[in-house]
Amino acid sequence: MTKHDSSSILTVGSLAFDTIQTPAGKAESVLGGSVNYFSIAASFYAPIEVVGVVGDDFPQSHLQWLSERRIDVSGIQIVRGKTFHWVGSYDQNLNEAKTLSTALNVFETFQPQLTEKHKNAPTVFLANIDPVLQQSVLNQVHAPGLVACDSMNFWITGKPNELKETLRRVDILSVNEGEAFLLSNENNILRAAKRILQMGPSVLIIKRGEYGAMLFTSRGLFIAPAYPVESVIDPTGAGDSFAGAMMGYLAQAKVHRDLAHSDPDQWDQILRRAVLAGCVMASFTVEDFSFHRLKRLENAELVARQNALIQMIRLG
Amino acid sequence: MTKHDSSSILTVGSLAFDTIQTPAGKAESVLGGSVNYFSIAASFYAPIEVVGVVGDDFPQSHLQWLSERRIDVSGIQIVRGKTFHWVGSYDQNLNEAKTLSTALNVFETFQPQLTEKHKNAPTVFLANIDPVLQQSVLNQVHAPGLVACDSMNFWITGKPNELKETLRRVDILSVNEGEAFLLSNENNILRAAKRILQMGPSVLIIKRGEYGAMLFTSRGLFIAPAYPVESVIDPTGAGDSFAGAMMGYLAQAKVHRDLAHSDPDQWDQILRRAVLAGCVMASFTVEDFSFHRLKRLENAELVARQNALIQMIRLG
Numbered sequence: 001m002t003k004h005d006s007s008s009i010l011t012v013g014s015l016a017f018d019t020i021q022t023p024a025g026k027a028e029s030v031l032g033g034s035v036n037y038f039s040i041a042a043s044f045y046a047p048i049e050v051v052g053v054v055g056d057d058f059p060q061s062h063l064q065w066l067s068e069r070r071i072d073v074s075g076i077q078i079v080r081g082k083t084f085h086w087v088g089s090y091d092q093n094l095n096e097a098k099t100l101s102t103a104l105n106v107f108e109t110f111q112p113q114l115t116e117k118h119k120n121a122p123t124v125f126l127a128n129i130d131p132v133l134q135q136s137v138l139n140q141v142h143a144p145g146l147v148a149c150d151s152m153n154f155w156i157t158g159k160p161n162e163l164k165e166t167l168r169r170v171d172i173l174s175v176n177e178g179e180a181f182l183l184s185n186e187n188n189i190l191r192a193a194k195r196i197l198q199m200g201p202s203v204l205i206i207k208r209g210e211y212g213a214m215l216f217t218s219r220g221l222f223i224a225p226a227y228p229v230e231s232v233i234d235p236t237g238a239g240d241s242f243a244g245a246m247m248g249y250l251a252q253a254k255v256h257r258d259l260a261h262s263d264p265d266q267w268d269q270i271l272r273r274a275v276l277a278g279c280v281m282a283s284f285t286v287e288d289f290s291f292h293r294l295k296r297l298e299n300a301e302l303v304a305r306q307n308a309l310i311q312m313i314r315l316g
Numbered sequence: 317m318t319k320h321d322s323s324s325i326l327t328v329g330s331l332a333f334d335t336i337q338t339p340a341g342k343a344e345s346v347l348g349g350s351v352n353y354f355s356i357a358a359s360f361y362a363p364i365e366v367v368g369v370v371g372d373d374f375p376q377s378h379l380q381w382l383s384e385r386r387i388d389v390s391g392i393q394i395v396r397g398k399t400f401h402w403v404g405s406y407d408q409n410l411n412e413a414k415t416l417s418t419a420l421n422v423f424e425t426f427q428p429q430l431t432e433k434h435k436n437a438p439t440v441f442l443a444n445i446d447p448v449l450q451q452s453v454l455n456q457v458h459a460p461g462l463v464a465c466d467s468m469n470f471w472i473t474g475k476p477n478e479l480k481e482t483l484r485r486v487d488i489l490s491v492n493e494g495e496a497f498l499l500s501n502e503n504n505i506l507r508a509a510k511r512i513l514q515m516g517p518s519v520l521i522i523k524r525g526e527y528g529a530m531l532f533t534s535r536g537l538f539i540a541p542a543y544p545v546e547s548v549i550d551p552t553g554a555g556d557s558f559a560g561a562m563m564g565y566l567a568q569a570k571v572h573r574d575l576a577h578s579d580p581d582q583w584d585q586i587l588r589r590a591v592l593a594g595c596v597m598a599s600f601t602v603e604d605f606s607f608h609r610l611k612r613l614e615n616a617e618l619v620a621r622q623n624a625l626i627q628m629i630r631l632g
Contacts, residue, residue, distance in 0.1 A: 092503070187408070190546045211527040212539075222539035223528075223628045230506045269632040276631075312539045313629045315592075316585040 007251045008047040012137050013127025015052045021089035024233045028123035030290035034127035037237035040294045041244025043070045043282045046251035051075035053110045055083040081106045094235045095209030114140040123251045128152045131162040145256030156182045167200040171257045174205040215275045219268035224275045227283035227309045234289045238282040245281030249274035278303045322566045324363040331368045337405040340549045343605035350443035356610045357560025357597045359386045362567035367391035371399040374392035398423040410551045411525035431456045437446040439567045444468045447478040462570030464488035472498045483516040487573045490521040497581025531591045535584035540591045542600035543625045550605045554598040561597030565590035596621045
């Protein structure tokens with residue numbers, strides 16, 4: 001059995017080129033994809049192993065850059081053809097992306113293949129992909145101590161039963177407000193959360209864009225504000241980098257679902273801090289196109305915003 | 317000089333009939349108006365003096381009910397004619413009201429006339445009325461220790477210079493997010509706040525509907541979540557009752573602008589609690605039409621939600 005860092009995270013999802021129009025400007029074929037954002041964000045906290053697929057048009061230099069920062073890219077298959085390409089836009093309401101076109105390309109026939117090292121990962125994050133693929137990953141891993149997943153409208157409406165099967169097998173679900181309403185068939189956030197918590201996950205995080213995030217656990221509700229920034233350039237990847245920092249925070253603290261049972265108060269408190277870490281990371285992501293801001297982000301900046309955000313909710 | 321309770325609040329604004337359509341139903345000619353909501357909410361914390369005007373169609377029984385709960389209604393003029401009547405509706409986005417018609421009626425010729433008792437009020441809240449009338453009140457009062465005001469799009473666009481004159485004379489401004497953008501000519505909340513704080517108020521509260529409120533002081537930013545409720549029936553009056561509880565909380569604590577100079581940290585901390593009290597009060601207001609929910613609200617319920625809301629932002 002491969003020796004494993006007890007704080008590492010296995011993640012499966014998309015690597016992509018994005019073409020994006022926002023009120024602040026346009027970016028043509030820039031690097032994107034859920035596990036790209038997730039793993040860069042998470043790597044500030046913990047070692048990451050990525051499983052995914054790219055075409056032969058994907059820059060080797062980026063894979064090299066990832067591998068230089070605790071991100072194991074050996075699980076990224078490079079196959080003949082073009083990389084997944086997403087074209088989207090945002091109007092003044094930066095909280096919601098409009099998909100203009102999606103070219104799955106090599107992603108269309110993607111089948112996650114896990115190595116022995118991947119299979120022993122202590123923490124697993126299933127990014128927003130086909131729930132059938134999410135389950136294929138869960139069928140391959142041995143006994144992760146913590147499993148989290150994301151999803152989106154496309155799967156909620158397109159593969160509801162497959163998604164519900166995934167949900168029965170995860171500890172943490174992270175979705176945005178609109179997705180929570182669609183998944184629960186409710187239009188109130190408390191009622192939506194109640195329904196979703198009956199579907200399997202014991203922890204639910206509802207992301208609310210510029211308004212922050214809500215965390216639901218057995219101990220109740222935590223409401224985290226977004227870290228406010230003066231200039232939002234591109235919200236793409238905010239949710240994925242939120243999840244990356246949150247899961248990275250949990251992995252760094254080496255907490256798994258056991259803690260939810262042995263010490264639910266401590267579990268709840270660590271989750272609260274993890275959600276704040278997610279909010280802080282997302283605030284950097286939106287300050288530039290692609291993950292340009294994350295690539296030049298320094299630890300000191302991260303710590304400064306974390307402390308500032310805590311002050312913004314502190315009562316004396 | 318009339319003896320004065322040092323915690324009382326003088327407020328000037330509208331008393332009205334409202335006809336309201338929301339996704340939850342319709343209410344025909346129910347009691348409303350900014351100072352009605354404000355003073356009922358504030359009366360949970362402090363004695364209130366109301367200056368306003370109603371027509372002879374206004375129910376005497378309501379004035380009687382107000383006067384039974386620390387609300388001095390002697391400043392409410394009853395004149396021949398009809399009471400102000402607002403007709404509005406909300407679609408699924410309950411954060412924004414659409415005005416269908418406004419019949420000012422007796423409010424059209426309203427001129428606030430303050431008695432000696434009113435003039436000595438230690439705290440003044442100028443509800444959302446013509447900024448010329450707001451200044452007329454400020455010209456009559458002697459030396460209030462704290463002055464706050466509200467406004468709305470109608471005055472921001474219709475009487476910008478008059479409103480700016482009012483702003484130079486107040487300590488606290490409370491507006492909603494859209495109004496803050498309009499007033500500052502900015503579309504980012506941090507930049508909007510910076511601009512507005514240069515216009516006069518040293519404290520700015522930006523209300524964000526179901527997402528809570530932001531408080532800006534010289535000590536920085538506090539972000540308060542709304543208290544989430546399972547059923548929102550009618551958001552009318554949420555902002556006014558928010559302001560009522562917030563100002564009531566400050567009046568009860570007997571804090572004035574002096575404290576901002578002598579102990580800015582304590583001032584900031586008391587304001588944070590006051591904003592949370594505002595969020596809690598608003599959460600009750602929206603649970604029914606008119607102020608039906610506030611009229612049956614008990615102190616124990618208020619305290620329970622305050623404690624619960626504090627738990628929702630607490631870090632261990």
